[in-house]
Amino acid sequence: MSSVLLLAVNRHQETYFRKIAAAATSLNIRILHDNRLPLIFGSWKISDYERQVLEEIVQLRLDTLAQESPGYRLSYFRRKRLTLQYRLSVWWFYLRARSYFGQNCFDLVGLWSGMKWRQRIIRQLLLPAETRTLFFENGAFPDTTTVDPEGVNFGSSIPDDPVFFLSHKPLKKKELPHRLSVRKASHSRKTEGNQLLPAEFCFVPFQVDSDTQILEYSPDIQNMEQLYKLLCDTADLSDGRLPVFVVKEHPSSKNDYRHLHNRHPGVVFCNQEETQRLIETARCVVTINSSVGFEALLLNKPVITLGKSFYALDGLVTSVQSAADLVTACQNPQPADPSLRDAFLQYLYSEYYVHGCWRTASDEHTAAVVQRMERILKNA
Structure with a gap:
């Protein structure tokens, strides 16, 4: 035994x-x-x-x-x-x-x-x-658990080759969930900073600064203030060609970002809005490597990534590293390839x-x- x-x-x-x-x-x-x-x-x-x-x-x-x-x-x-x-x-x-x-x-x-x-x-x-x-x-899906022999998140055994998913035949297809898990704020200030939601926007979920997703898998952006600066630089560089960036702070974060609220007209904070509504009404979702990026894929919304992630595959998301690249990506967000998206999500939900x-x-x-x-x- x-x-x-x-x-x-x-x-x-x-x-x-x-x-x-x-x-x-x-x-x-x-x-x-x-x-x-x-x-x-x-x-x-x-x-x-x-x-x-x-x-x-x-x-x-x-x-x-x-x-x-x-x-x-x-x-x-x-x-x-x-x-x-x-x-x-x-x-x-x-x-x-x-x-x-x-x-x-x-x-x-x-x-x-x-x-x-x-x-x-x-x-x-x-x-x-x-x-x-x-x-x-x-x-990554509601009511699921990772049980992996190699690791979790970017360090997991999930293949990074789109060909694997396109050629893989699931044993049995399952209906994917349509509702996301609701995260409750662990700090009262996360309900502050609720500016009026614009008619058109790009959604940017903040992450927990001390999480391993940032410490291990975000080589270019070390914290949320650096992410905020990138958004400001991108808004300035776009010269009005982009909609505003809507930020929602992570409900579990211990950091205080109130000094960033109302600092730049191109970046607004909407902490009281439901994440699912923000995803569904956004032009696209911009994230380092948050689980919200995966949820956006699930809801069939274009995703732009700035760090390393298990879902950052060619054909699924657009990966960028600079403000200039982010301007281009947000101007014309590319949706995930339908066949690859379906195969990727089905493999994870049905088998992984x-x-x-x-x-x-x-x-x-x-x-x-x-x-x-x-x-x-x-x-x-």
């Missing part, structure tokens, strides 16, 4: 993983919460390579926090204090995890996302080459994503996850 470890870093993940384990009769699944890793047994020594990776992870944690701070920077003394704090917690976690994995072997290890610092330590330093991996994340929300995790959902695990282990 194959042995599986599912590592949780919060109680919601632990609850979900326990439901999966309860559904598995052909797998020996062990659930481990990171705060229940055993104390260290064995050597405290680390190699130069281990030290380098751990320091990179400390820096990533600092960069993530800076993305949520005023001016996208940490004060000198705060950075010094946090560097010591993060270094201690990173090294302590690593030594405990190294001790645990040194005494326990698994055929498959499942992690949530795989991009956060604890999961990154395990991915980069602790898993033998022969150990299979599995990564969980929210699915596991149906069902992980937070509720029905019996049907957990059975499908276990089946996915068994298939990955069988193909090892």
Whole structure:
């Protein structure tokens, strides 16, 4: 019987993983919460390579926090204090995890996302080459879950070749959803900045500055203020040839953008409007790599991307890197190729994503996850 470890870093993940384990009769699944890793047994020594990776992870944690701070920077003394704090917690976690994995072997290890610092330590330093991996994340469609052997988002196993989708025949076509999930604002100021929605506009969803989508997969735009500046530059460069850009702040963002409201006539904020209405009434959707871009594809709206994304395929979206390119793309937005769009969405909805929300995790959902695990282990 194959042995599986599912590592949780919060109680919601632990609850979900326990439901999966309860559904598995052909797998020996062990659930481990990171705060229940055993104390260290064995050597405290680390190699130069281990030290380098751990320091990179400390820096990533600092960069993530800076993305949520005023001016996208940490004060000198705060950075010094946090560097010591993060270094201690990173090294302590690593030594405990190294001790645990040194005494326990698994055929498959499942992690949530795989991009956060604890999961990154395990991915980069602790898993033998022969150990299979599995990564969980929210699915791009409503009520779906990502269960991927390689990663999530741009790092997933979703093919990046349009030919794959055009030549792939789904086992069974499913009707695609037409309503999007509604995200509630976690900060009251996200309901401020609701200017009058123009008759014609290009919709630009802000993203969470500290999210891995920005930190890892947005090489040209490091934060939402840089995105705002690009929109202003594009509006100025267009010399009135473009409709205004309508921005909606991400409901989970900790950053305060009120100083950007009403700064430029070509960029307005409409935070109280429903995302689906903004997509449906916009000329096009401009995004770095937000899930809103995928939702726009689902609603058959032209999409322009500025970063790396699993849906940024030739024929599906228009990818740009400069204000001049953005002017051209917004003047004449190109819709997705109908055949490619249908094939891409059908593959993801019918075969790639596991149906069902992980937070509720029905019996049907957990059975499908276990089946996915068994298939990955069988193909090892």
